[in-house]
Amino acid sequence: MINKIIYSTAEAVADIFDGATIMISGFGEAGSPIELIHQLIDHGAKNLTVVSNNTGSGLVGLAALIENKQVKKMICSFPRTANSTVFPELYNKGEIELELVPQGTLAERIRAGGAGIPAFYTPSSVNTPLADGKEVREFNGQLFVMEHAIKADFALVKCLTADRYGNLIYNKTARNFGPIMCTAAQTTIVQAKHIVEPGTIDPETVVTPGIFVNRVVQVSNPADESKLVADNRRYPW
Amino acid sequence: MINKIIYSTAEAVADIFDGATIMISGFGEAGSPIELIHQLIDHGAKNLTVVSNNTGSGLVGLAALIENKQVKKMICSFPRTANSTVFPELYNKGEIELELVPQGTLAERIRAGGAGIPAFYTPSSVNTPLADGKEVREFNGQLFVMEHAIKADFALVKCLTADRYGNLIYNKTARNFGPIMCTAAQTTIVQAKHIVEPGTIDPETVVTPGIFVNRVVQVSNPADESKLVADNRRYPW
């Protein structure tokens, strides 16, 4: 029998190792698996490379993971946002690396990682500093830059509802990077607000097929990151 | 106001021109837009390049379009099936061209066409005759072949339900090539069994966002191709 449900976030992240590459879903706080991230802080794995669109807000979630010096390098498109101070400080001190990737290229590189496509050509970033050192090639009279797939050892993803096969659906714009990150990691760990019996999710509406998911842990009442930030909360509490 | 609904299949295909490249959805009969294809036979456009996984069955649908000598070239993965006789006969007489593409490469080339990716690398077909003449390149010690995007002038697609914005959902495995073909054509023409008001399709479950669709025509009772084939029907009737 297939049962991907794990009964604690601690158990779900237990085998994340030092030096791992970890994809973390979310666009700002929407879709960010904050309870899994906090568990990763408790767990303590270091020298991580994190692939995520942003770098977190305030002193919770991804920002707290970075503040805790567990992240060696960020691969992201937009490392500064309204309440983002942790990353900029460490970056300006030279204590964290940054690979800046255009958002669509980031998405496509992750999708390619999941789809067995090692490299592709894109028009994005041609003739800009972000194409420096990359192969540029002409197709039909237009220039394109070659970009490589990104794969990860682990993905931490937040969804709305899951079943024991790992089928997932998401909530509104919290979907964002979740579905493609599920495909691109060796081990995909998901926090779900709801867990239902197989067949409850209409097979026409499954967004992430279970084949892309390894572990599901229920987090019934995920924290609201913006409220924690507004309250100046810091993790570990 | 946006209203992509067209009131006749004739009007929907009226501007298809001689020499056009046309994507046609379907895997066998599942998802094949048979009424749009029959309308294209009535319309009479010639020298078409057709991108479709198969070459049709019996003497109806895609097979009838080919028998009517409207197709110059097929781009497909599996040109012979149980009841497929039209294509093999013309092919053996040298009267129709064939570009044979592995099914996953066909899907990815179509997706790339829709996504603005001019070319990508895939492991499929490396060291086989289907990679002859193509660029082969090594990434991380493994060989990959470069494949180019496919775009079309028109896509003919069958779906279950549509709204006036062109949002679509499909039925079971009739989904197959429909969603990616919608993205890769200059003009996407869809036949839908049902047409509903915007908002009726849950925004979480839309499979093809309306931005990829240009025209929707209702075909409430699409023909069952396998029954037509079993009855030895031929189009034009």
Next chain:
Amino acid sequence: MVTEKNTIGWSRNEMAQKVAADIPDGSYVNLGIGIPELVADHVPPGIEVIYHTENGLLGMGPVPEKDLADPELINAGKKCVTAIPGACYFHHADSFTMIRGGHLDICVLGALQVSKEGDLANWSTGAPDAIPAVGGAMDLVAGVKNIWVITEHNTKDGKFKLVNQCAFPLTGKQVVTRIYTNLAIINVKEKNLYVREMAPGVTFEELQRLTEAKLINESGK
């Protein structure tokens, strides 16, 4: 050398109104963060525009009443929004299929600098202590058919923004097709800047004085 706000030229809302008036009925439009967001407030009645936000929503509606705000329904600026009937959600790779694949009609962006050839710089001043952040801008300018810039004509300290060559790192080369400033509406055609319309009280001579790049007057004034 600086044009005072509220004394001469259009206000931000007037600039946004000018942009909105140029959007054809039925367009698919992506609005950048900041001034571009104002455009949605000014679409004339009877015109239906579908807004795309790159974080996964087509059919974005206006800002919600405060107690209806959902932190999982946001726009690219991470502000809470709503979804219209007929909207749909999708993941990031599908969202950038829309952008990179040429499916959007218009994208309205802010700018640090625009060159006479339509080069855009809007993501980095290149300052050594600035945290570089690009977001979706490079994908938008590479993929969307019409890239419109909405910006003050000059910087706060009176520097040129419409220049011969961008000094800041580029977002894209030869991508901007039209510029809406507080002083004028300017088309970029064949590597030249054509003034289509000037704000009330602005003369062509004054406009050229405030613009590094050479302008060609097509305004009829």
Next chain:
Amino acid sequence: MVTEKNTIGWSRNEMAQKVAADIPDGSYVNLGIGIPELVADHVPPGIEVIYHTENGLLGMGPVPEKDLADPELINAGKKCVTAIPGACYFHHADSFTMIRGGHLDICVLGALQVSKEGDLANWSTGAPDAIPAVGGAMDLVAGVKNIWVITEHNTKDGKFKLVNQCAFPLTGKQVVTRIYTNLAIINVKEKNLYVREMAPGVTFEELQRLTEAKLINESGK
């Protein structure tokens, strides 16, 4: 030189049973058209296997009662099937993301020829009047972790199928990891064929005589 059916060796159903017995609980499996389809009938009770069909279904169930058949719910062989609770539908690009991206555990395919190095030929005899048709085979062998072949040991007219080098056009090079024939189960390891098990009544000498490629006996018999 031909081994008569039903006198010596396993039947097709017995071959399928051997394959089924080797599938670990919880595997994601793609079954090719033809003999491979029989495998699903023989999965032991208590073992849960999820079947993938490349035309867009994960969680494929058995053939339906005839009056419940839906022509829009089919498998890769275009036969009507069913979907289990917990199944899901997806489009072709997503389906081949599963295949090419290495997400499936096992694929069971038929073969025209297999070489001692694990090269597979199963899509074309190369005959001048044959219509070439490849389907998803090249993607499957390139992407799925374990490629198992199920095939008669020899052709109907007694020719070798397990050869030193494939004469027919390749589907993939060094891709097959195990071969199930009516006479034996053979592992492909480091460019050699290792006999794991022989059908009742088959001797190693007899098996080698019916096989062009050199075999190594690991069956313990």
